[in-house]
Ligand code: GUN
């Protein structure tokens with residue numbers, strides 16, 4: 001299966017840094033991208049690539065659009081599709097009042113499958129092609145999720161929540177069953193097609209010391225899997241963790257002590273880490289997922305990108321739906337920009353682009369496969385329409401500078417800009433109006 005697309009290509013070739021070294025960003029204003037068997041085979045200026053295409057290659061003309069790497073959402077909950085936009089609570093109350101009751105429904109595989117379909121349709125219509133996804137405590141929710149994501153040919157990371165305390169009936173496993181079920185799911189799904197498995201402690205408050213111990217052992221047994229959890233999101237949560245695990249120096253230290261910090265370990269929020277914690281993240285390879293819409297909506301706090309990057313953390317970005325309020329990583333970047341503005345920090349458009357693409361791929365150790373439009377990488381990409389709305393069209397035409405345009409797109413854009421999304425070299429979502 002091969003075809004070519006003629007469009008402008010915009011992507012990062014390396015880390016531009018927070019202030020945005022524009023040399024890290026490449027824009028090819030009239031490019032051709034040849035896709036064959038799910039990978040990029042040729043990428044370059046149209047004048048140079050066109051003569052290399054065989055007569056049998058169909059070239060789709062999207063010269064009015066920009067081709068970008070598929071967006072990478074490093075923290076999101078598919079069972080929280082119906083939790084989004086829940087009024088009036090901060091984290092611990094929000095979990096009890098809205099989230100836990102909703103998640104109990106996922107014992108039903110049909111409900112899980114239907115919700116996974118809805119969720120994946122939303123990710124794809126927003127241009128997100130890879131995500132690190134929380135399922136519920138129920139193994140059925142994981143089976144439903146990966147069945148649906150594999151049917152679409154997606155590279156997805158997901159895992160069953162482990163939680164054996166401080167959660168309602170119907171939403172707890174135990175130290176033994178939690179790792180037993182996780183092991184079976186790893187054997188079934190990890191590296192099956194494009195699926196990757198994440199060992200998923202919900203957060204330290206919902207796991208006993210015995211479960212923390214058994215998850216650490218599981219992580220050592222499967223050193224190649226992902227780990228995903230939450231840390232240092234909310235002040236009341238942090239006080240509670242200090243009571244539950246009194247002998248630990250910090251919240252992050254709880255995960256550290258049980259062997260849950262390493263490469264491919266993604267920790268959502270990380271708002272209230274200190275210098276020692278940030279240094280531990282860098283030393284172990286664990287990475288923070290910055291979730292601005294969630295942090296604002298649940299009232300958790302302001303994540304400081306400057307401190308994280310100064311410590312060498314590989315930051316990425318997460319929608320955190322349903323604590324977060326948008327599936328769109330463009331909307332999420334816009335809120336990320338504002339969260340930094342409130343702290344006197346300017347998030348450059350180049351770094352914003354990086355966060356949602358190559359930076360996400362690097363945080364997930366998938367940058368050999370994803371995150372940029374380079375020969376040999378997996379053909380996951382989006383076509384963005386700068387003329388999707390009158391406001392976007394007028395603002396995009398103002399200056400002939402691709403990064404200035406990208407800044408306008410993340411500030412003003414959403415799913416209406418995403419003309420089409422491709423995964424594994426196939427069109428998986430197309431906007432019809
Ligand atoms: N901490 C533990 N569980 C959750 C969750 O579902 N969402 C958020 N935002 N934080 C959590």
Ligand code: ZN
Pocket residue numbers: 075076077230268320323
């Ligand atoms: Zn979350």
